[in-house]
Amino acid sequence: MSKLNSPEATSPLAMWLHYLENIHSSAIDLGLDRVSQVAQAANLTKPAPTVITVAGTNGKGSTCALMESILLDAGYTVGVYSSPHLIHYNERVRINGQDVSDALLTQSFDFIEQQRKDISLSFFEFGTLSALRIFQQQNVDVVLLEVGLGGRLDATNVVDHDVSVITSLAIDHVDWLGDDINVIGFEKAGIYRTGRPAICGQPKAPHTVAAHADDIGAEFYQVGLQFNYQVTDEKQQRWRWQSGGFDLNDLPIPSLPLANAATALMALSVSGLELSDVNVVNGLHNATLAGRMQVLSQQPLILLDVAHNPHSAQYLVTQLKHAYPNQTIRAVVAMLHDKDIASTLSALSSVVTHWYPASLHGPRAANVDELVGYLPQVEGKFETPVEAFVQANQHATKDDVVLVVGSFHTVGAVLDYWQTTNMGSQHGQ
CATH class of the missing domain: 3.40.1190.10 (Mur-like, catalytic domain)
Known part of the structure; x- marks a missing residue:
């Protein structure tokens, strides 16, 4: 909000x-x-x-x-x-x-x-x-x-x-x-x-x-x-x-x-x-729309997408397989509790190689522990999407994809951080 x-x-x-x-x-x-x-x-x-x-x-x-x-x-x-x-x-x-x-x-x-x-x-x-x-x-x-x-x-x-x-x-x-x-x-x-x-x-x-x-x-x-x-x-x-x-x-x-x-x-x-x-x-x-396959940076490729249910996650997976078939994908994810977390993460798991789960905050928010239960392996548990995003970027090579996904709240937090810090300029934006 x-x-x-x-x-x-x-x-x-x-x-x-x-x-x-x-x-x-x-x-x-x-x-x-x-x-x-x-x-x-x-x-x-x-x-x-x-x-x-x-x-x-x-x-x-x-x-x-x-x-x-x-x-x-x-x-x-x-x-x-x-x-x-x-x-x-x-x-x-x-x-x-x-x-x-x-x-x-x-x-x-x-x-x-x-x-x-x-x-x-x-x-x-x-x-x-x-x-x-x-x-x-x-x-x-x-x-x-x-x-x-x-x-x-x-x-x-x-x-x-x-x-x-x-x-x-x-x-x-x-x-x-x-x-x-x-x-x-x-x-x-x-x-x-x-x-x-x-x-x-x-x-x-x-x-x-x-x-x-x-x-x-x-x-x-x-x-x-x-x-x-x-x-x-x-x-x-x-x-x-x-x-x-x-x-x-x-x-x-x-x-x-x-x-x-x-x-x-x-x-x-x-x-x-x-x-x-x-x-x-x-x-x-x-035609463009913020938060839909939105590219912030090229090296590494930073991608924002508000997919937050199985239907949208499956479509995103199709797009990722087509556009980035052989690249390592590091996913920053945080979701709302009232979404189908299990099926959404299951769909994304077919392309994601490293997970960076985080908590959202508010009455509808899912805690990071709710996400971890559905993920094969994680690179840590993070209090906020921004903390997870910073860690994912530190781990990423120039050929990796850093994907931010799971909710408007998740994408919004990272996009706000990107725009209000010097991170964009560091990536040549």
């Missing part, structure tokens, strides 16, 4: 964040009654002419970043709401690729505080309404909303959105969504709207997704049926996307997952927004 123990903790924004973290009985409180009342009273349910909402177990941030990049190339003013952040809360709300200012955030917080009256809002609910207020006041053309948890009962679902997207479906957030993939599919599909485009980028999705779309009369687009994609030239990094009369060839493979790019193109193609083939090509080429 926010850096409340730092010197900037006395800033107006930090004071607001501290207040918001303590005004509600629980950090997560699924349900739309309270947040919907405030959203309607404040006239925030349609913050822009076009709104695209994105749910999914993994890939939400990447899909939003890909759409954002394409839309910006086409000249649209684009607002993106995502969570969680890596270092600064401002990362959650960006306009035209730039994090919004402290001043805009505090002004919007003050507005929501006045509008809510005696209605209690969770941290995420308050932040969601604040983001909608900012987008509305800044007159953005398109808003891309990333669902926080689930879909049907998530605060973002109070918005009257034009296109609904599910990126992927896997078991995660078991405490809140359970471990039945059909139930999870239904919860995610809760963002679908009658008569509106409803996208599903999960191959062979649970039957509950299409069933719900059919029940409410949504316009359903399923990958493998209504849209398809394939790599056409792996050496030249080219691919093809098709849907009905649309057929885009010779597209550049982006740095973000190709499946998410295909889903993003489907969402944009039914959005009613005007886009050219050039916008698509440029947008795919330029």
Whole structure:
């Protein structure tokens, strides 16, 4: 969360964040009654002419970043709401690729505080309404909303959105969504709207997704049926996307997952927004997202990835095997207790040669001893991800890969350390 123990903790924004973290009985409180009342009273349910909402177990941030990049190339003013952040809360709300200012955030917080009256809002609910207020006041053309948890009962679902997207479906957030993939599919599909485009980028999705779309009369687009994609030239990094009369060839493979790019193109193609083939090509080429296969240094290669469940870990392993097939990988890992630690670490163990496990801190944090029980051998037990990262770098040769993985909190801590010390300059950055 926010850096409340730092010197900037006395800033107006930090004071607001501290207040918001303590005004509600629980950090997560699924349900739309309270947040919907405030959203309607404040006239925030349609913050822009076009709104695209994105749910999914993994890939939400990447899909939003890909759409954002394409839309910006086409000249649209684009607002993106995502969570969680890596270092600064401002990362959650960006306009035209730039994090919004402290001043805009505090002004919007003050507005929501006045509008809510005696209605209690969770941290995420308050932040969601604040983001909608900012987008509305800044007159953005398109808003891309990333669902926080689930879909049907998530605060973002109070918005009257034009296109609904599910990126992927896997078991995660078991405490809140359970471990039945059909139930999870239904919860995610809760963002679908009658008569509106409803996208599903999960191959062979649970039957509950299409069933719900059919029940409410949504316009359903399923990958493998209504849209398809394939790599056409792996050496030249080219691919093809098709849907009905649309057929885009010779597209550049982006740095973000190709499946998410295909889903993003489907969402944009039914959005009613005007886009050219050039916008698509440029947008795919330029799209990036912090904490997703993010390279900090080359010798050794320092790689950050927020993979934190089996589904995302398996995808990361595929990428690592392809890009760094014969290199020693030293993994700095710290996780949250409510994740599937055993299966996530098991997936990563197929490529990791040296482990540097660490503790996170907070009510959901896993202690390092919880991780060690699932690891074949470790290079030590560390109190923080930064301590583990420093040790891994000391052990690494110039040909090694230092991978930081397991949580947004893990990656955020290391990225903050990298940016606020002279470590980057020591590595020639």
